[in-house]
Amino acid sequence: MTIEASGGSGRPVWFTSSYSNGAGGECVECALTGDGALVRDSKIPEARLIAVGNDAWRSFVQTVKRGGAAR
Numbered sequence: 001m002t003i004e005a006s007g008g009s010g011r012p013v014w015f016t017s018s019y020s021n022g023a024g025g026e027c028v029e030c031a032l033t034g035d036g037a038l039v040r041d042s043k044i045p046e047a048r049l050i051a052v053g054n055d056a057w058r059s060f061v062q063t064v065k066r067g068g069a070a071r
Contacts, residue, residue, distance in 0.1 A: 012038055014045075 012031030
């Protein structure tokens with residue numbers, strides 16, 4: 001996967017879901033890549049990542065926006 005980063009550091013630029021309430025509950029962080037997205041647990045950022053391809057990421061985001069995914 002090609003990682004897009006700001007400042008040419010080669011590191012992913014992580015963001016938190018707008019569904020996160022910041023209370024330390026069930027929160028993930030995502031970083032967009034040239035090929036899709038990376039997903040990690042915000043409480044354990046050094047743990048393994050999940051790499052998701054463009055088609056799967058697009059489908060996931062559309063499903064969540066339609067309210068089709070359980071929280």
